[in-house]
Amino acid sequence: MKVLEDLGYFCIDNLPPALLPQLVELHAQSGQNRKYAIAIDIRVREYFSDLRKALSWLDQSGHQYFLLFLDCSDAVLIRRFSETRRLHPLHQSLETPESIGATIATERRLLSDARSIADVIIDTTDLRPMDLRQRLLEIYEGKPLHKSVTVDIFSFGYKFGTPIDADMVFDVRFIPNPYYVDKLRPLTGEDAGVYDYVMQFPITEMFLAKASDLIATLIPGYAREGKARITIGIGCTGGQHRSVAVAIALHRRLRELDVAASLRHRERSAAPTL
Numbered sequence: 603m604k605v606l607e608d609l610g611y612f613c614i615d616n617l618p619p620a621l622l623p624q625l626v627e628l629h630a631q632s633g634q635n636r637k638y639a640i641a642i643d644i645r646v647r648e649y650f651s652d653l654r655k656a657l658s659w660l661d662q663s664g665h666q667y668f669l670l671f672l673d674c675s676d677a678v679l680i681r682r683f684s685e686t687r688r689l690h691p692l693h694q695s696l697e698t699p700e701s702i703g704a705t706i707a708t709e710r711r712l713l714s715d716a717r718s719i720a721d722v723i724i725d726t727t728d729l730r731p732m733d734l735r736q737r738l739l740e741i742y743e744g745k746p747l748h749k750s751v752t753v754d755i756f757s758f759g760y761k762f763g764t765p766i767d768a769d770m771v772f773d774v775r776f777i778p779n780p781y782y783v784d785k786l787r788p789l790t791g792e793d794a795g796v797y798d799y800v801m802q803f804p805i806t807e808m809f810l811a812k813a814s815d816l817i818a819t820l821i822p823g824y825a826r827e828g829k830a831r832i833t834i835g836i837g838c839t840g841g842q843h844r845s846v847a848v849a850i851a852l853h854r855r856l857r858e859l860d861v862a863a864s865l866r867h868r869e870r871s872a873a874p875t876l
Contacts, residue, residue, distance in 0.1 A: 603615065603639060603641055605734075605735050605738045605739065606639040606738070606742065607639075608830045609637075609739075609742055609743060610637060611637045611638060611639035612636050612637065612638050612639070613638075613639045613640075613641070614638065614639070614640045614641070615641045616641060616642060616643065616645055617640050617642065618652065619642065619650070619652040619653040619655070619656040619657075620652040620655075620656060622640070622656040622657075622659070622660065623656060623659050623660075623663075625638070625640075626660070626663070626665055642716075644709050644712060644713065650712060650713075650715075650716070653715070653716055654715065654719070657669070657719070668721050668722075668742075669716075669719060669720045669721045669722075670720060670721065670722050670723075670724065670741070671713075671716060671717050671720035671722070671723045671724070672723075672724050672726055673717070673723055673724065673725050673726065673727075674725065674726045674727050675725075675727040676703060676706050676707075678726075678727050679706055680702050680703060680706070683702055684702075690702060690705045690706070690709070722741060724737055732825075736825075751821050751824055751825045751829065751830060751831065751832060751861075751862070752830065752831050752832070752862045752863065752864065753817060753821070753831075753832045753834060753856055753861055753862065753863040753864070754831060754832065754833045754834065754863075754864050754866070755834050755836065755849050755852055755853050755856075755863060755864065755865050755866075756768075756833070756834070756835055756836070756849065756865070756866045756867065756868050757791070757835075757836050757837070757838075757841055757845035757846045757848070757849040757866075757867045757868060757869070758835055758836070758837050758841045758845060758867075758868040758869060759837065759838060759839060759840040759841025759842065759845065759868075759869050760773075760775075760837050760838070760839055760841075761839055761840055761841075762840075762841060762868075762869060764837070765835045765837075765868070767833060768833045768834060768835035769832050769833050769834065770817075770832070770833075770834045770835070771834075771835040771836075771837060772809075772813060772834070772835070772836050772837070772848075773837050773838075774809070774836055774837065774838050774844050774845055774848045775837070775838050775839060775844070776805060776809075777800055777803060777805060777806055777809075777838075777844045777848070778799075778803060779838075779839070779843065779844065780796045780799045780800065780843040780844070781839070781840070781842075781843055783799065786799060786843070789843075790842050790843065790846050790867075790870075791842070791843050791844065791845065791846025791847030791848070791849070791850060792846055792847075792850065792867075796843050796846075796847055797847045797850065797851075799847075800843065800844055800847040800848065801847065801851065806848065806851075809848070810848070810851055810852060810855055813852060814852060814855040814856055814859065817832070817834065817856065817861070818856070818859050818861060820832075821861065834852075835868075836848050836849040836852065840869070841867070841868060841869035842869065846867055849865060849867065850865065853865040
């Protein structure tokens with residue numbers, strides 16, 4: 603569900619199927635354009651018979667939906683319950699407690715109808731969490747895994763504190779400082795004069811080329827580990843001139859490389875640029 607939340611879905615866990623029409627009607631009344639992801643498992647067993655009826659109502663009402671079923675081998679399910687030391691959801695509700703293997707068999711029987719009408723079935727037996735994430739991204743976004751990572755770039759000033767929330771920090775105080783040019787001192791890296799001054803130095807171009815290449819190279823690795831967001835800080839002394847200009851330039855380069863990136867400047871209050 604966290605993967606779908608990252609994709610912008612409003613996620614609801616174990617909504618009884620009979621309440622689906624009410625949810626859809628409430629959504630229509632709100633006037634919002636929102637996508638919903640609803641997880642249903644055996645914990646709503648007494649309501650499972652309502653699933654087909656609810657889906658039929660969605661069909662007749664012209665609403666689109668996609669039914670995904672996650673499956674797994676009995677052996678791996680038994681191992682997972684053993685490793686987590688959790689009881690099977692059906693264990694306490696059965697009149698006569700069964701072995702874990704028998705309980706899983708009961709669960710399969712109760713879920714067989716839902717499985718038979720699923721649009722896609724994913725066998726998670728041999729999937730790591732990041733593998734499942736990739737499959738979900740491919741199904742719901744239709745894009746490769748590395749496209750799921752957003753790079754948040756922000757400029758900052760060291761004199762106001764080193765950021766503690768960044769995955770990577772680049773110190774650009776090696777670039778000549780526009781602060782010492784009288785006409786540029788009151789401006790920021792967003793102004794053309796300061797931006798052009800910072801960009802004129804070969805070392806700036808060298809840094810941008812290497813930094814953008816490094817980030818683009820690392821993104822697939824972060825994606826495989828399930829990371830949806832990478833935060834990169836660009837720092838100079840005051841967070842007004844060099845770091846702002848370089849952050850803007852790096853943001854542009856990553857966008858040119860088809861990397862999803864946002865931009866903000868810590869030392870001023872502003873919404874991020876996407």
